[in-house]
Amino acid sequence: MQRNRSGINFDLGLPLESEWELQNLYIPVQKQLLSKLEYWLKYEGEAIFVGGQIGSGKSTLIQNLWHTSGIRPDMEFHFDREGSNLSLGDFWRIILAELIKKALDFDADLSVLRLPEELAGLGYQKWQKLLDILRPPKISLKLYSKRKSVQDKIAEMPGFIEEACSYLLKSIKTKITRNPILFASGVDKYSPDSPAFFDLRGPLKFLLSKKTLFELNVVHLFQPLFSFESDRWLLVYTMQREEIRKLLQKRMGIYFKSENKLIGTAMKWSGGNPRQAIRMLMALRNAKGGTEDEIIIKAIRNLFLEYFAYSPKPDDDLLNVVRKQNYLEPTILSLPGDKETAQRAVYGNWVLLQKKEEDGRKLRAIVNPIVLYSVRLKVKINDPEVQLLRRYLKRYAKQKHISPVGLDLNRDIISLDLWREIFKTEIEQPIATNLVEILEILKNSLLSKDRAEWMIVAYRNPEVLEAARAYLFAMANTYEHQSFKHYKIEDDKVIPPVIKLLELLEKDADILSLEFIGNKWEEKSLIEIDKMRDNLLGHQMIWWIPENSLSRNLHFWTQLRQLFRVFILEDELLASLSIEDIQSDINYFKDLVQKKKSSESNVLDNLKIVLEYLKHAKRGSSNG
């Protein structure tokens, strides 16, 4: 980007990259992080994660690392520079292209591989031609069609491509006689519940076992994929006020004195986020006319529209809790990604993370000042009974050393009966309802009439799916007044699935739940379903799809990819529960199931199935 040498340098959020930018516009903050990264760069061999919120300065910190250390990564994988709506084939293609390029640069031995012939029908060892297809040097229809066809092949056999990539990397390592330094950037642009992030998991897993620097949004660090020891995480928090002031002064260049007052105002409303500070100063300068207060109000309104108008709003309760307590617990970031949880708030910068408390259990946080001003947060007035139950919940949270935020009650008054039953035992012993809580949150997210999104639930184990779903459906139909219908749909040759889907859309239901039967659907059927995007818009839907076939489906669902959010059932359940929690839940429910047959005992039977599965899965993952 062309910069003004002495004057004003505003931009809409680009990281500082060039030597001049880093020398003249960079504020030397996060010094500890920088020295940790330099140490990693020189002496360590494992993956490391730089996480931060949008506009917190992650990219600039990383650029500064390359600049100060004088070491550049051997390979860079930019997952955000090849357009939008990328899928599995794109992500593996990005990795493969970079590896081939470097293998050619280093003259590495590629004789064992026959990718040019196998992927693109090229001659023996025509690696440069394959690279030109994977990463076209010019835009042409011919190259685009070739790339599309190679990409389709890549998406069909990700396992093979992963092996080929491993071989390429090994050859490069042999040539350069050290661990190559890899840099995975742009992962932070993918929301954890987006279909694209689901597709990205495979390529990321490949990079996780290498010496890779990952640039992530802070919410990604709480995904099961990145569940590493916290010493691998480097979090970029908000900046101090004075640091923000210095940053804005540098951005104003020779004009900083003339805008000193506005700099102070922008600093105050930045919440410590450097990008927000710059945007606020721009908004203030552009908001002309009126009193000082009126100018600030105009600027805030503009910034709110720009940042938050199209960003899904987290629940008011969460924002209220953060406002009062000024902290978030990392555990609640692992809870399922629905409106009740903190993920949405952190990913969208509704809440700004300031720093980790010394005991490591809490993150200091504030509600973004722009949000606090612009949104009237609802404070719920409850009847005394609800307040009493909430007090119990808080006590329970305290006993279990967990956050009270994710433990709110179902809003529907009818559910109080069940809660009352559960809390009867509260006085004698701690209540074991972790799984119920998580399923409640999932239910609120999946089965709420207010929800505007379309959801795909991916699952690994059909048995746990059945059990969890039975529980969710039972709860949904018991406590919420909504018509909810579930159907199975398969790739039938007699009645094509698209016809079946059209029929189902005619059904009178608030929520339509579809289970996709079978692992390998015909390409034609998937493409036809993709074309139905506009027909789906007026319907609230949940699609249940086996995890191992979802990647292939998403590859053909170019349109639908943009519509759906993805849950991975087991990950959502596992991320929040410890083995102790699960065992404690099982013990608790054992006693209850002994009671006579009833609808409650059916629900509890299902819970038990889920718990047993989770217990095994958790043991398996901790052993492995």
Place this chain on the structure above:
Amino acid sequence: MDRDIIRAYLWRDAIRLGFCPLGSKDRKRWLLQYRNSLGKFWEIGEHPFKQPFIDGQVKISCKQFCIDFDMYITGIGNYEVHFLYCPANKQNELMWIHGVDSHYFSFPEQSFLTKHNRRKDAIRRMDEYDMVAVIDGLVCHPHTHQHIEAPIDQHEIRIGGGINNAFLFLFHLRYQLCPIEKKRESERLRLINLFRVSIEGNKRIQPNLLMAQPEET
């Protein structure tokens, strides 16, 4: 030939070749180039214009000095500039109006020079100091000027009070309202060179050349 006479011819030529666009098309072209150049020249990262150009109106918002300049041009030698005080927290308040009205008599320098008829001789005899003196007097350090009291402490900023050509007035604002010392110096050298070549060849300066950015030093 007297140095002042030589400089008088250079002065007149500089205005004629750089600041007298002929006809409405040329004027629009000149103003368009001016518009495109200003933000970059001041390094403020945006166009400082309050509104798109309307024929005969140029409204510049110079936030860094808390001044708006609303200029109404009815002819090359007829214009008004409204100086408006505009701190961020207040609506515009009028400070003063600078008016140039050619219907009233002023010293007829053009007639004297035409009658004297020694242009060619003057051009042949000019030296490097003559061009420097002319560019300083026209743009970089006008003989009659006002300093502005601004948040940026720059005594170097001088708003020319005796400029009766509307386009020259606009152009001198471009130079004067740029507080970047190095840029001012390289722009001064660029203008000296540009006008010397143009006057020697007696060729009009195309607006894109006049509004070009000086080389970074």
